[in-house]
Amino acid sequence: MTDTKIPELRIPAEALHTYVRTIWERAGSTPREAQLVADHLVMANLSGHDSHGVGMIPRYVASLADGELKLNAHAEIVRDAGAVLTIDGVKGFGQVVAYEAMEHGIERAKKLGVCAVGLRNAHHIGRIGHWAEQCAKAGLVSFHFVNVAGDPLVAPFGGIDRRFGTNPFCAAFPRDGKTPLVLDFATSGIAYGKTRVAYNKGVKVAPGYLIEHDGTPTVEPKVMHEEPFGSLLPFGLHKGFGLAAMCEILGGALSGGYTTRESTLQKTSAIMNCMTSVILDPNAFDAPAAQEEAEAFIEWVKASPVQAGVERIYAPGEPEDARREERGANGVPIDPTTWQQIRDAAAASGMAGEEIEGFVRQLR
Ligand SMILES: NC(=O)c1ccc[n+]([C@@H]2O[C@H](COP(=O)([O-])OP(=O)(O)OC[C@H]3O[C@@H](n4cnc5c(N)ncnc54)[C@H](O)[C@@H]3O)[C@@H](O)[C@H]2O)c1
Structure with a gap:
């Protein structure tokens, strides 16, 4: 496990998915859990967000060792108020409990037209766009406010020390016959x-x-x-700070989770997320032309002449689509340091050295 002279790799997404799934199965996850984790992490890489892809595996393995990540846990509905669900993630894999929380919210939104889901106490839920895409696949609009509970990195507007996390915000709109519009970003610059x-x-x-x-x-x-x-500073001066604060309060407090402050500071390297999602059925509105209106707007915006040095105008989510196409065809780039860290994490999670080497040989 000490081979550091590994060349820069381009790994086919399917092979990477099998590798990730095997790591978690060896660690003790059920096949379904391992599949959901691999689906999420590999899709983050395919979408170009390597910071939330398979490079997270070593940190997840450390969380597991610290007892901060519970394998094979499921989302627990702690309060069912009809159009409002409060769900405890019980420190389970975010890739599982957020998936299950969205499934509950989708089912309810289809019935009632709207459902707000408060998810708390989830281990890292990764790329938030993944959850918005799950709702969009079911034909639903959604928006999501997330806090990174107890993990301060960002200063408030006008302040000088870190007081809250990189609190992502996400919103998505499904499109007929196309991938959805997905706005998904951290509120730090x-x-x-x-x-x-x-x-x-x-x-x-x-x-x-x-x-x-x-x-x-x-x-x-x-x-x-x-x-x-x-x-770090919030993006967009007071506006980004304000959005980050609302992510903290709507995501952390309203879900029945917690906000970041002195007594809740995370003591280990685990990342805990709380997320409040609002899921809407567009068919419940009196808006039969909503799709056409949205398409006409996107077309109008994209017809703007581009600035010097700018290739094209993208709608939210289109940069990720373009990367999926490129990486789907050419493989996911993984730098040697990250690759080595994943191999070490695979060994720590219980994969035998021979099995790891077998995978690595096959990928070269
Ligand atoms: N779980 C967590 O605790 C946590 C915390 C922070 C961030 N995140 C995730 O990290 C990921 C990366 O966040 P980020 O802030 O680095 O994202 P980013 O700065 O790359 O912004 C991404 C968003 O901007 C859009 N975009 C990018 N370039 C564009 C262009 N040229 N024109 C039009 N739109 C464009 C994308 O479609 C996407 O919606 C996100 O998926 C986020 O959910 C997760």
Whole structure:
């Protein structure tokens, strides 16, 4: 397990999926759980969000060892108020409990026209667009407010130290015969993972994203990785901060989970998420032309002449579609360090060395 001279790989998505599924089956997951985790992580890579893809496996294996991730746990409905469901994720795999929470919400929204789902106490639920796409596949509109409970990295607008997480917001609109419009982003100006990439490469980040521990603006990513720690800034000044705060409160408090503050700070490397989702059936509105209106708007916007150096205008979700097409055809790129970390995590999760080597040989 010490071969660090692995070339940059392009791994076919299907082979990567089998590898991830096997890792979790060896760790003790049921085949269904292993499948849902692999579906989610590989789709994040295919969509171009490597920060939320298979590179998370080592951190999940560490969470399992710390007792912060419970295998084979299921979403538990703790309160059923008809159009409002409160669901406990019982520290289960986010890839399972969020999937189950959305299934409950979808079923209810189809019946009632709308369903709000508060999911709390879930281990990392990953790329939030995945959950919006699950709703869109069922023909439903959704929006999602998420907090990263107890894991502060971002300073409030006007503040100088980290007080809350990179709290993602997501909204999606299904399109007839096309992939849905999906807006899905962290409310920090840049993702924490991007500061790590810059730090490891020894490069600076663009101005406006980071401050030092005393509030001085900086372009040095080391402030996120070396003491004294600085902070990420929210995107869009007070507006991004306001959205992050609403993600914290709607996601963390309204779900019956918790917000980030002194007494809830996470002591291990586990990432815990709470998410409040609102799922809507577009057919319940008196809006028979909603699809045509949305398509006409997208067409209108995309007809804008592009700025110098800009290739095309994308609607929300289209960059991910384009990456899925490219990576689906050419494989998922994985850097050697991440690949080695996944191999080590596979060994730690109980996969035999021979089995790992068998997979790796087959992938080369
Ligand atoms: N579970 C968690 O705790 C957690 C925390 C933070 C972020 N995340 C996830 O991290 C992922 C990455 O977040 P991010 O902030 O780095 O995303 P990002 O900055 O890449 O923004 C992605 C969004 O912007 C759209 N977009 C990107 N480029 C565009 C362009 N040129 N024109 C039009 N639209 C464009 C995409 O379609 C997508 O909706 C997300 O999937 C998010 O859910 C998860």
